[in-house]
Amino acid sequence: MSSPESRAAQKDRYAAIIDQDDVTEEVRNIALNYDPLNRSGREGFHVTEDGELHIDDEKVIEEHRIVENRIPNDAIRIVRLPAERGQLIHRYGENGFRLYELPAPVEGAVVGLLGPNGVGKSTALRILAGQLKPNLGALDDERGWDGIVREFRGTAVQTYLERLREGDVRAAFKPQRVGRLPEEYDGDVGSLLEARDERGASDDAIERLELDGLLGRDVDELSGGELQRVAVAATVVADADTYLIDEPSSYLDVGQRLAVARVLEALSERKRVVVVDHDLITLDLMADTVHLLYGEPGGFGVVSRPLSTRRGINQFLKGHLRAENVRIREEAIDFLRRPDRPDDDGEPVVEFPTLSKEFRSFSLRTEPGTIHSGEVLGILGRNGLGKTTFAEMLADIVEPDAGDVGGGVRISYKPQYVSPSFDGSVRELFATETGDVRSRGFETRIERPFDIEPLYERDVRDLSGGELQRVSIALALARSADVYLLDEPSAYLDVDRRVSLATQLRAFVEREDAPCLVIDHDLLLLNYVSDRTMVFEGEPGRRGIGRSPQSVHEGINRFLRTVDVTFRRDPNTGRPRVNKPGSQKDREQKRSDDYYAA
Structure with missing residues (x-):
């Protein structure tokens, strides 16, 4: 038989997640004085011999949210655990992750x-x-x-x-x-x-x-x-x-x-x-x-x-595990359905001619195009075809050998690879790069939509890959610019964060009426967030050609043709699924030149 310590109860339970680094004297006093167990003569929140705030897992009840609601920071979170059941495998510390x-x-x-x-x-x-x-x-x-x-x-x-x-x-x-x-x-x-x-x-x-x-x-x-x-x-x-x-x-x-x-x-x-x-x-x-x-x-x-x-x-996207009768999120992920787009293309913001750049062993040429206000241009293609070089030419980091992007356009650029080079906290990084991070405008435009506030006091060098990616995206969008350019923003982000990124990026572009260029390999993200696409073709590492912007379906279909892969739609969710090479569906779609089934 499983022990009480290792087997979770089969009913709704609660847990206290305590961030000891954020426990101040004020937090400690609120927890001790407003704990409903302490006030009734039983032991709830208490201070250990090591000076840490603690409560035994089995004593946490819903009423402890009174404490959570009264403290001025996120040092204590009372979470409902309707699905915290089954075998407890590992626990990090008294109030640590389980x-x-x-x-x-x-x-x-x-x-x-x-x-x-x-x-x-x-x-x-x-x-x-x-x-x-x-x-x-x-x-x-x-x-x-x-x-x-x-x-x-x-x-x-x-x-x-x-x-x-x-x-x-x-x-x-x-x-x-x-x-x-x-x-x-x-x-x-x-x-x-x-x-x-x-x-x-x-x-x-x-x-x-x-x-x-x-x-x-x-x-x-x-x-x-x-x-x-x-x-x-x-x-x-x-x-x-x-x-x-x-x-x-x-x-x-x-x-x-x-x-x-x-x-x-x-x-x-x-x-x-x-x-x-x-x-x-x-x-x-x-x-x-x-x-x-x-x-x-x-x-x-x-x-x-x-x-x-x-x-x-499919159950992950819907947010409900049927066999276990567990709802893992409040709403289903509606990641695969593109929102309605306005008919108006917006005013031209950047018009670029044919651009070319020669390196020792690689050459790049891009066809001309126009980027409009209020649109997201998705950029896709295999690695080694010059997508990042094109971005750096637009951002005036790399000078083209032929063609002129033109001056006077401010571009905020998130590079492909982000590294924790800043010596200080996330709050200090934003203050250094963008100025006041306490304004209401910053809070509504950047802090809340991109969930940055929980990371403010963390040292930049201690961030995980996903956390560093979130900070880099938010930092790029926080700058005042005419055009925003994000290179591989989905790297290290989980599916939920990618959904949030897509949703918030759409809202940001529509609110700011500024264009955003997104280079990424996640076709689901690009399909959802893009108004148009720009496809890069050629021979990786040798030569690349960037095609003029075109519709999302035409662009993704063109790209899949270059990698010889076809996608079908799942009948229940509509999500794209890769066809097995040589399967009947694969052969049918290739014959009809429909690599990305609508």
């Missing part, structure tokens, strides 16, 4: 993990990798492996944990932040793959992931997309029985994402593969089953039962 349930790797299958950031996906991977021993919520005693395994009797997780106990699991782990790879390895790509190749698989990985041209390059010279593919290759060539892949899609174009998916599919025929990814299209293609993770980011996370990939993604 993970319930655990996904089981399956031999011969790709298991996908889908959910917002901060609900335990990385914790689950660390446990499966043997890097973190689950404590089942018990902080004051060292749980032995025998006791841990007994808690999972009769489940698929039991078998996997037994193998962990015996040291019989060899896991290869690709981390989320591939930008740190140059810090861990000093040398060229070829030497790295040779050193990591334990099963004679490097030649196949190099061919499938198109790494031939990178073998002589030093790792610290690679772009984000190149680092991602090298990190995937260095992981899959290891001799392991379980492969844990955290966010392999970031910075990759559609063709590269599909190539990674096929590498992992092939690997799973003989191994166990678990993948965390926020790109629904890629996850849909490669996963055999998915677990949905939900909860309160930073507070708790629950791992759902395994679902078929199609059913799991």
Whole structure:
């Protein structure tokens, strides 16, 4: 039988999430004096011997929201946990994050993990990798492996944990932040793959992931997309029985994402593969089953039962897990339905002629075009075709060899790769870059829509990839400019954050009546947010040509033709799904030149 500490009650419960760094003397006094348990003579909030504010999990009740509502900051959050049920796998500290349930790797299958950031996906991977021993919520005693395994009797997780106990699991782990790879390895790509190749698989990985041209390059010279593919290759060539892949899609174009998916599919025929990814299209293609993770980011996370990939993604979008009768968000994600666009194209803001730029081994030419006020221009194409160079020519960072963008247009630019180079807090960064961050205008335009306030007191260097991305986007939009240019804003953002970005970006552009150019590889995001698209074609790394702006459907259809991929629509949600290459649907759509079924 499961112990009371490790098995959550099957009814609505509440938890107190306490940020000790924000607990001031005022917060402490409010918590102690207004706690309904303390006022009735029982113990609720109290101060520990270490001087920290604390309350036992099982004592938190709905009435503790009185305390939350009275404190002047977010030091205490009382969250309702209608779904905090099942096996408590791990808890970080007395009032720290809690993970319930655990996904089981399956031999011969790709298991996908889908959910917002901060609900335990990385914790689950660390446990499966043997890097973190689950404590089942018990902080004051060292749980032995025998006791841990007994808690999972009769489940698929039991078998996997037994193998962990015996040291019989060899896991290869690709981390989320591939930008740190140059810090861990000093040398060229070829030497790295040779050193990591334990099963004679490097030649196949190099061919499938198109790494031939990178073998002589030093790792610290690679772009984000190149680092991602090298990190995937260095992981899959290891001799392991379980492969844990955290966010392999970031910075990759559609063709590269599909190539990674096929590498992992092939690997799973003989191994166990678990993948965390926020790109629904890629996850849909490669996963055999998915677990949905939900909860309160930073507070708790629950791992759902395994679902078929199609059913799991659809239920994730609708926000309701039918078998478990759990609603994971208040409203369904309406990410795939484009809002109505006004007929008026707006006034021309930027008119650019044919532009060209020659580098040592790469040439770029872009056709002429006009960017109008109040529109979002989505820019798409494979990596290495000059999309970022085009953006830098517009932003006057790179000077074209031929053609003149013209002066007098202020462009606020968020670069493709963001790094935590600022030494100070997020509040100090915004104050330095934009001036007063306390004005009502800043609050309504930037702070609330892009959820920046919770990050204000955090040091910029301590932000996660997704948090740093949010700050960089908000910083670019906070500047006074005629044109806003965002290069790969979806990288490291989870699906919910991408939905929020798309919605808030549309509202920002319409409110400011200023154009925004968005370079991204997430076709769902571009389909939703764009008024028109600009497609880049050519030979990656050798030559690129940027086509004049065209309609969204025409642009995406043209792009998919270049990567030889067709999409159909899911009959229940309307979301685009990749057709299997050579399938009847794939052949039919190619014959009719309808690569992006409407």
